[in-house]
Amino acid sequence: MATLTPDLAAARRIVVKIGSALLVDRATGALRADWLHGLAADVAALRGRGTDVVLVSSGSIALGRGVLGLPSGGLPLEQSQAAASVGQIRLARAYEEALSPHGIVTGQVLVTLEDSADRRRYLNSRATMETLLSLGVTPIVNENDTVATDEIRYGDNDRLAAQVAVTVGADVLVLLSDVDGLYTGNPQVDPAATRLDRVERITPEIEAMAGEGTSGLSKGGMVTKLMAARVATEGGAAMAITLGAVDRPLAALAGGAPATWFAAQTDPKAARKKWIAAMKPMGSLVVDAGAEAALADGRSLLPAGVTAVEGRFGRGDPVTIRSASGAHLGAGLTRYTAAEARAILGRRSADIEAILGYKGRAALIHRDDMVT
Template sequence: MLKTEKQIKRVVIKIGSSSLTSMHGEISRKKLENFAEQIVALKDAGYETAVVSSGAVAAGYRKLGCIERPTSLPEKQAAASIGQGLLMESYSELFLSHGYVASQILITRSDFANENRFENMQNTMNVLLERGIIPIINENDTVTVDRLRFGDNDTLSAKVAGLIDADMLIILSDIDGLYDSNPNENPDAKLLEKVHSITPEIEAAAGGSGSAVGTGGMKSKIKAVEIAMAAGIDSFLGKAGCEDMLIDAVAGKAKGTYFEQEPDALNLDNKQQWIAFHSGPEGKVTVNSHGKKAIIDNHEDLYRFDIEDVKGEFKDGAVVRIIDEDGNEIGLGRVNFSTKQLNEDVEENENELEPAIAKETFVCSLDFKLSALG
C-alpha cells in the first residue's frame, strides 16, 4: 500500500502525446489503461490528482479522414474537436470502472490572463479535487490561435500546479530525465537526479529533444519546472513507459530528475503568481534610484514621487512593468493609480501618500526571470 506523509497531497500529472500514442500515431488503449491504473493507485492512497493530458489531435485525426497527423492549423483544430471527446470518453470509462469520476477542463491563455476567470478556474478545480473528482485538463486546441496558445502542455501543467497549490508536478514524456548534455550525441552524458535551482548551466543542458508527436522539448520542460519552483512546487521529470512510474515518482524512488527547492528559497503566493506569469502587463513605469532601492533592497512600497516616467494607458489596479533609469526591467507590480493620475503633479493629488505600487504586489525579475516566464 502506497503511504503518504500527509493525509492528502495534491499532484498534477502531465502526460504528453508521445506517451499516449502507438507506433502508428494513434491513441494506445493499453497505455491509457496503464496510466489510469497508476492514478487510481494514487487516489486510493489519498492523493488528490489532476491530469494535464495531451492527445486530442492524435485521437481524432484518423476519424477526420487524415492518413497522417495533420500539419495545418484548421485540420489540427478539427481533429482536436473530434479527438478531445474520444479521449475524454476513454478516461471517463477507465476511471469509472474503478469508482472514480473524471471531469473535463479546456483552457486557453486568456483564461489565466483574466483575473476573474483565473479565480473561477481555481474555485472550480478546488471543488472538484475536494470532492474526489479527477480533472482532465487540456488546452482548448479547437479555438486557440497562436497568440493565445501556451505553446505546449508542459507550461500549462506548471501553471495549473500553481493555480491549485499542488505539492508536486510530474511531467512524463519520452525522456527519462535531464542530462548534463544531450544523451543522443554524448554517450557519456549523465542523468541529473537532483536539481535545486535552474542555473544557466541547467538551461544549457536542456537541448531540443522531444518526439515528432509532441510539441514540447526539454527546454519547455525546464521552463515549466521553473514556473512550478517559483510557486514552491517540487517537480519530477521522467519517462512514461517505465513500470509504476507515477507511484515511484511520488514515493521519491523513480528514475528521472527531481527538482526540489532549497528550504529558504523565495516562493510566490497565488496573487503574485498571477501577476508574474499570467497578467499581461498593460504599461511601464520608470522609477528613480530611490524607488529602485525602496523596492529591491528595502522591500518598501513605491510612491508617486519615485516614478520618473509612465508609458501606456491603464487604469488603477492594472499590472505594469517596473523599469529602472537604465532601461532594465526590475519587476512587475499592481498600480493604485491610472496613467492620468500618475502623470499629475504630486502636489495636486490628494492621495499622494498612498503607495503607487504596494510592496505586496511587487515581483522581482531578478528572482524569477519574469521576462522569460510571463
C-alpha cells in the same frame, strides 16, 4: 538510491502531464488503452492515500486526426481544431472508462493561455478546479485546441501543466516524458553523459544543457520542460521528469525509478501570497471591527463586514483592506467589481442574489486570494 525529496507518496496534491505519444499509438492512431489503465491504477492508488490528482493530457488532435483520416505531419489550424473537436470527446471518454472502475469521477477542463493571463479568468478556472477537487473529482485538463489560435496558445502542455500546478497549489508536478530526466550531455552521442538526479536551482549552466539538446529530446523539448520547471518551482511545486512509457509510471517513480527532480523554491501558499502582495492595488475596502477580527483569524472577507468601497476595479483586481481607522490590514483579489461591491456592502451573503440579480460568491475576498 537515496530517498527522493519531495516524496511522491507524501504529496498532498499532484499534477501529472501526459503527452500524446504515451496515449496514442503513432503508427495506428489508436488509443494505448493498456497503458492508460495502468496510469488509472496509479491515480487510484494516490487517491487512496488522500492525494488530489490533476491530469494534464494531450491527445485530442492525435485521436481526432485518425478518425477524420487526416494525414500525418503538420496540419492547417482549421484542421487541427477540427481534429481536436472530434478527438476531445474520445479522450474524455477514454479517461472516464479507465478511471470509473476505480470509483473515480472525472471532469473535463479546457483552457487557453488567456485563462491564466487574465486575472478574472484565472480566478474562475482556479475556483472551478478547487471545487472539483473538493468534490472528489479528478480533473482532466487540456488546452482548448478547438478555439485557441497561435496567439492564445500555450503551444506545449509542459508549460500548461506548470501553470495548472501553480493554479491549484500543487506541491508536485510530474512530467511523463520519453526520457528519464535531464542529462549533462546527449546520451545518444556522449557515453559519458549522466543524468542529474536532482536540481536544487535552475542556473545558466542547467539552461545551457537543455539549450544544446543534451537531454536526448529535440532541442525544444527539454527547453520547454525547463521553462515549466522554473514556473512550477517558483510557484511552490517540486517537479520530476521521468520516463512515461513504462507500465504504472507513477508507481515506478514513487519506487525510485530514474528521474530528475527539481526542488521547489518555496511552498505553494507562500508563493501565491507573494504574488498577490506584489500587485498594484486598484482600490480599497474599509471594514468594521467584526470583519477585522475575522481576517485576523484567517477567515474570508464577507460583504457584511465592509463599510466603504474606494476606487474603480473589476473582478479579480487587487485591492487593499483597511480598518475604520485607516490601518492597513492586508490585500486581496476581489470577486466583485467596485459597483457590485458598493451594492452589497454591509449585507449578508444570502442577500446577494436579490440585490445583484444573480447568485454570486459568498465572499467578497476569499482567504485563499488574500494576504494579511
